[in-house]
Amino acid sequence: MKTWGITGWKNSGKTGLVERLVAHFVAEGLTVSTIKHAHHSFDVDHPGRDSYRHRDAGASEVILASRNRIAQMTELRGADEPRLDDLIARLRPCDLVLIEGYKTARHPKIEAHRAATGQPLIAPGDATIRAVASDTAPTGLSVPVLPLDDTAAIAAFIRAGLSL
Known part of the structure; x- marks a missing residue:
């Protein structure tokens, strides 16, 4: 099973993005499962x-x-708490597992970012973040910046990254 994460700070748009990506990939005929980390x-x-x-x-x-x-x-x-790999192993086979949260896990990720949160970007210090999906246009990053609300572009980036 191929995995891709959506990470970011609280209120950055992670859940909405995961929800849209699931609907997008399912509409394309993929089977998708999700894992969400809760800090509470x-x-x-x-x-x-x-x-x-x-x-x-x-x-x-x-x-x-x-x-x-x-x-x-x-x-x-x-x-x-179980390791992420152990949780993935519990899932039935599918085409894609989208993982929300798990900032420190080593799978490829897109960082969801909203300027209104006031939080700094995680991407500059994390090589597992392959792109930033933002409601602004942050500069100086070594990864692509995608519009947070452009689900099709983000899905295409994930597909390319995983050869789906």
């Missing part, structure tokens, strides 16, 4: 639901299944 505690389950009660009782893993979807929840219970 999150829960996809709700107190009182059966699956929540299973986890709350101490289950290490809970699989919730229906004819429409399957969700697998794993409680780390103090164990180390």
